[in-house]
Amino acid sequence: MAKRVYKSCPVRGCRGHRGPTEVMCPSCWFKVPNGLRSEIWQHYRSQPGSEKHLRAIRAAIVHVNKLGDEVLSA
Secondary structure (H helix, E strand, O other): OOOOOOEEOOOOOOOOEEOOOOOOOHHHHOOOOHHHHHHHHHHHHHOOOOHHHHHHHHHHHHHHHHHHHHHHHO
16 A cells, blocks of 8 residues: 655645645635635646646635735734
């Protein structure tokens, strides 16, 4: 049985882990708006690794980072 390798979540300050095919840890992933999550999955299925796919992933990370910034500044 192959060992599953986990990576750190790319969201700033998050200590969660994600699987090798996951964008971010589950806790952060569910902070991403449904439309953006759908866009990421659409590009993953049709054009994985494309500029559109990577741009959507970056937008999701930025979105969750901004949520964290709002909490810190409150």
